[in-house]
Amino acid sequence: MSLIEIKDLKVHYPIRSGFWNRVTDSVKAVDGITFNIEAGETYGLVGESGSGKSTTGKSVVGLEKVTSGSILYNGKDITKKENRRKLDYNRDVQMIFQDSLSSLNPRKRIEDIIAEPLRNFEHLSKDDEKLRVLQLLNIVGLDADALYKYPHQFSGGQRQRIGVARAVATNPKLIIADEPVSALDLSVQAQVLNFMKKIQREFGISYLFISHDLGVVRHMCNNIAIMNRGRLVEIGTREDIYNHPLHIYTKRLLAAIPETNVNQRAAHRASRLAVEKIYEDQQSKYYDEDGMAYPLVQVSPTHSVALPEAIAKQLASQEGEVQA
């Protein structure tokens, strides 16, 4: 059994308008997605801005009211509030937020911020609690003198470490990491990613790692789902996605990874333009009449793509993949 099983999850936000303030339409932030997260793995969820990644992540920690579908944890559907409460669900599933500054209460000291989940879920004695907070700070590489400071006294990278410390405090089984490093510069990104990996090894945590950047995900994730306008367009292992991408949207995201080798800049640019041209020309092949992604079809035991069956098979054989 997987740690988390997401089945046909939909989150629609109603749009109200008119004199009676009635629901006239809805934003389909998440529109029917299905995937599983295994214990101990890092699952990547990638897509451009506005594709519904954060909404998916928030649904999994129970912050979002889902429209339909289910999320199973230990066989219980945690989209229901009372199931979450019975399981003490958030003791096991925590979140690291996209914006580190806004995710830390500016009026609280670091000690109180990190101790918050401990106070609600573990009820330690005062000394034990303080000790645990100091240990957590130590694990994420911050000094003890951070204890009585306020969030604005730290740099972005340090704040994200504090966010990680809070998420790890109750020793959870799964952490939703919502673009944990996208606001940081490259060298700090690498540091934060490395200690997130270290923590994963030491505590046996799974991550749902959300990002818009396939370059970052490559170093973190074994399995990856590509999200586009609320739907998944491709699911596969790292190997499948990086070496045999099938959907044009995935190819675009891959082409958007910045090329660091100066000598290959020109070639990289040419290939990016080529992908962009195919994307412009072949929209109708990759999306249905409404411009939405097709349902997923399996092309290998690990690899699925959102295309009509025939096209998917054809593309897959071109890529030389083993057929399912």
Add this chain to the structure above:
Amino acid sequence: MAENFEQHSDISAADLARLNQEAQAEATPSTAKIIWNEFKADKPAMAALIIVVGFIVFVMIGALFINTPKMMETNIMDYFDKPFTAGFWLGADSGGRSVAKQLIVGSRNSIGIAIGLTVISSTFGIAWGLISGYFSGYIDWGMQRVYDFMMMLPMTMMIIVLVTIIPHYNSVSLTFIFSIFYWEGTSRLIRSRTLAETQKDYVAASKTSGTNHWKIIFKEIMPNISSLIIVDCTLSFAENIGVETGLSYLGFGLPNQTPSLGTMIANANDPSNITLYWWTWLPAALEIVVLCLSISYIGQVLRRAADASQRQGAAD
């Protein structure tokens, strides 16, 4: 599970006291300290603070030594005594009653009502705004319709009607009547800030940390809008001094035998008092001007203290 953390961190119970002490040395100053520094850096504000606090303490204590019924007895011999005559430091009014003593008791009454009104209406308005803004949806919708209804009522007229209907009212019941009509402004202000604040990720983080709604509202969100609350309370206090004064001036505030700043200013209703017997109303009028100006000056300093970028006081 605790072993798990012991293993991966080189901090153990033995280090606790030492590390705690180190951290304490690095701690940031508290809000109260920051506000105090701000006052120290701004001399006029300090003067305003001393005037307001000193005056309130003076009238609260001074009024205890004055026998109000005896003071309010008419005494024809002292009819419109001039200021600085024997026993009448600020003169006497048409009833031969000491203006200075009336000013002390009257200020006590007026300021007492203003404080009571500010405490009750702000507490209620803040709670209303916070709850309405935090929960949104149906709760917010219902609470805002109540707000709309209250705003629709003609406030001054309602107060006058209530005061006329209720047979024996005193300063306490008057305070409660005022409070019914003075929480709305605060609640709207607080609600709009709460709406914005609730969207921030730290609220989401508190939810995933298992903190319940009430704690999130009053312990997480409220401290973040404390600057707004402090400023709003100070300004409504200044405004509330005017509320009782205005109504008493019109004759619908405190009963006649209870002196207040409003009843004293009402002496100016008589044209001859305005020019000939100026001492009957001028001290009370001046007092209100000075108090309100000082309080709004204090409000500005508090606002500055709350907003880090505008601070003038030294950092420590």
